[in-house]
Amino acid sequence: MTSDTHIRAEDLTIAYGDFVVQRDLNFEIRRGEIFIIMGGSGCGKSSLLKLLIGLKRPTEGEVYFDGKPFWASGSREQDLVKRRFGTLFQSGALWSSMTLAENIGLALKQYTSLGDAEIREVAAYKLMLVGLAGFEDYYPNEISGGMKKRAGLARAMALDPEILFFDEPSAGLDPVSSRLLDDLILELRDSLGTTLVVVSHELASIFAIGDNSVFLDPVTKTQLATGNPKWLKDNDSRDDVRDFLNRRASAGEPS
Amino acid sequence: MTAGIEAIETDTEVEIHLSGDWLLARELPPGDRVRAALANAAPGARIRFDAGALGEWDTALLTLLVDLQRRAEERQLRFDASGLPDGAERLLHLAFAVREREGARRRQQRHSFLFRLGNRTLEIAEQAKALLTFTGETVLSVGRVLTGRATFLRSDLVQYVEEAGAEALGIVSLISFLIGMIFAFVGVMQLQNFGAGIYTADLVAVAMVREMAPIMTAILMAGRTGAAYAAQIGTMKVNEEIDALTTLGFDPVDFLVAPRVIALIIMLPLLTMYASLMGIIGGLSVGMAMLDVSLVQYVTQTVNAVNLNSLFGGLFKSIVYGSLIALAGCQQGMACGNSAMAVGQCTTRAVVSSIVLIVVSASILTVVYINLGI
Numbered sequence: 007m008t009s010d011t012h013i014r015a016e017d018l019t020i021a022y023g024d025f026v027v028q029r030d031l032n033f034e035i036r037r038g039e040i041f042i043i044m045g046g047s048g049c050g051k052s053s054l055l056k057l058l059i060g061l062k063r064p065t066e067g068e069v070y071f072d073g074k075p076f077w078a079s080g081s082r083e084q085d086l087v088k089r090r091f092g093t094l095f096q097s098g099a100l101w102s103s104m105t106l107a108e109n110i111g112l113a114l115k116q117y118t119s120l121g122d123a124e125i126r127e128v129a130a131y132k133l134m135l136v137g138l139a140g141f142e143d144y145y146p147n148e149i150s151g152g153m154k155k156r157a158g159l160a161r162a163m164a165l166d167p168e169i170l171f172f173d174e175p176s177a178g179l180d181p182v183s184s185r186l187l188d189d190l191i192l193e194l195r196d197s198l199g200t201t202l203v204v205v206s207h208e209l210a211s212i213f214a215i216g217d218n219s220v221f222l223d224p225v226t227k228t229q230l231a232t233g234n235p236k237w238l239k240d241n242d243s244r245d246d247v248r249d250f251l252n253r254r255a256s257a258g259e260p261s
Numbered sequence: 262m263t264a265g266i267e268a269i270e271t272d273t274e275v276e277i278h279l280s281g282d283w284l285l286a287r288e289l290p291p292g293d294r295v296r297a298a299l300a301n302a303a304p305g306a307r308i309r310f311d312a313g314a315l316g317e318w319d320t321a322l323l324t325l326l327v328d329l330q331r332r333a334e335e336r337q338l339r340f341d342a343s344g345l346p347d348g349a350e351r352l353l354h355l356a357f358a359v360r361e362r363e364g365a366r367r368r369q370q371r372h373s374f375l376f377r378l379g380n381r382t383l384e385i386a387e388q389a390k391a392l393l394t395f396t397g398e399t400v401l402s403v404g405r406v407l408t409g410r411a412t413f414l415r416s417d418l419v420q421y422v423e424e425a426g427a428e429a430l431g432i433v434s435l436i437s438f439l440i441g442m443i444f445a446f447v448g449v450m451q452l453q454n455f456g457a458g459i460y461t462a463d464l465v466a467v468a469m470v471r472e473m474a475p476i477m478t479a480i481l482m483a484g485r486t487g488a489a490y491a492a493q494i495g496t497m498k499v500n501e502e503i504d505a506l507t508t509l510g511f512d513p514v515d516f517l518v519a520p521r522v523i524a525l526i527i528m529l530p531l532l533t534m535y536a537s538l539m540g541i542i543g544g545l546s547v548g549m550a551m552l553d554v555s556l557v558q559y560v561t562q563t564v565n566a567v568n569l570n571s572l573f574g575g576l577f578k579s580i581v582y583g584s585l586i587a588l589a590g591c592q593q594g595m596a597c598g599n600s601a602m603a604v605g606q607c608t609t610r611a612v613v614s615s616i617v618l619i620v621v622s623a624s625i626l627t628v629v630y631i632n633l634g635i
Contacts, residue, residue: 137359
C-alpha cells in the first residue's frame, strides 16, 4: 500500500444559497485509507459527501483527485474521474425497475465491451462477494433493507472503483449486520487497495475501520479536527471532539 | 501485456499458469483448455496456481477463478488458491464465504398463452372487485366526513379544492374556448348552406352545456388531478406514510381519500359550468366574425337554446365524472406497490381507467337522458 495523497480538499465552503453549512475545510485522504467524515446530526456530512462525489459544486475551494483539480476541469474530464468512483447511498438507491444483476450490469454495459453473458458472470461474482449469491434475478423490493444495502455495495463495486464512498453504511442495520459490513469494508480495502470515504456517526464502526477522519462541527460551521479517530478520542484538545468520540454529553449543554 | 492461461496436467495435479494483465477492458483468453483439464482431472487431484508472470488484475481474473473453483468443487478436486496474489486469494475466499442459500435462485418460468390469458382475466375481475369495495368504503367514509365523525385536516380539504379548482382554470379556459370555436366553425359551414347560420348559437350552446363541457373538463381533470392523486397517495404508500397514519389510529380512507373525493365532486361541476361559458364565448367570437348577426341576436338565440334541464343534466354528469376520477385515482394510489416503478404504473392505470369510466358512463347517461326526455 502506498501512502501518497489520493484526494485533497482545499478551503472548501459548502453553502445552500446564503446559508453556509461548512467553511474552510482542509483535509487529505491517502490512497488505500479509510477516511471517516463524522460529526453531529445536521453538520453537513452528507453535503460534503455530495460535493466529493461531484453531485454538488462547492461555493468556494477545490477538490483534487491525484493532484488534479476536479471542479476546474471540463465536464468530460469530470465524467472520467467520476467513473473511477463507486457510491453506496444510504438506503441502497437501487433502481427499482431492474433486477439486482441488471443494477450491477448497467455501468458495465455502458463502459466496457463485455458481452451479456460476461456481464452476468461479473454481476454474479459481485453479489457473491457481498454474500448475496443466487439473488441475481430478484427485484429490489423483494429483498430486505440490509440486503439492499449489500446489493448497493455490489453495484458500487461494479467497475472496480479506485474510491468507494459510503453514506452511513450502518444506518438501519442491526449490530451484527453492521459489524459484518465493516468487516467486508476492511476486507475490500485490504485485498483491492481501494480508498474508502465513509460518512458515519456510529462510534463502534468509526473506531473499527477508520484510519483517518475529519470532524465537522455544526456550531462553528467548520472542521474541528482531523486525524485518526482512535487518537482523537483521547488526545484532541477540544472537548466537543472528545465528548463526541466518548459518547458523553458535555456539561454546559443539555444532552 | 496480453493475458494468458495455461494448464499443465499430471496424474495428481493440475497446475494453472496465469500471465499478463487480466483486466475487464482487455481481450481475454477463453480458458477452455483449462476447463477441459479440470473436467479430465482424476478425482481428488489438486489444482494449483502459478501467478509468477501475472501482471495487473481486476474482476476479470476473479470471475474466472470463481468459475474454476466451482467446477473443481463439483468434481471434488482439491482447490489450492495459495499460489494466487494475496488480494485475489482473499477475494476468492470472501466470494465463497457465504454459500448460496438453498432455493434462493429464481427459476425462469415460461407459462403457456392460455395460462397467462386466464390469469389476466382473473386479474381484471379482481380489479373490478377492488374498485367496487373501495367505492363502498369511500361512500361510508364520505358519510362520516359529512356528519363530522371522521378525522381529517380541514386545511387539506381547502388545499385540494384550490388545486382541483382555481389552479385548473387556465387550462380549462383555453381548451373549452377552442372547443367552442371548433363547434362554431363546423356549425357555420354546414348551417349556412340552409341559410340557418344563426342556429350555430343553438348548436354550440347545447353541445357545450350538455355534453362537451362535462366530458372535456373531466378528461382534463383525469390527467391533471386524478394522476396527481394516484401519484401522491402511491408515494405515501412507498414511504410507509400510510402505515404511519394507520398506527396513529387515523383511517387512511377518511384522512386521504374522502377529502380528495369531496374536493373533486365540489369543483368539477363548477369548472364545467365555467367551461360551458368559455365554450359559448368561443362560439360567439366565431359567430360574430363569420355570420351576419348582431351580438344581441346571437346571445338571445343562445339563451333560448339552453334550458334548465340541459344545464342540470350536464352538471349531474360532471358530478358522476368527478367521483369516478377521484375514486380511480385514489384507489390506484392505495393499491400501489412499493417501488418507484409501481408509482408510475399506478398513475398510468389511474388515468386510463378514469378515462374509460368517463366515456362509458357518458354513453350510459346519454341513453338514460334521451329515454327520460331531458
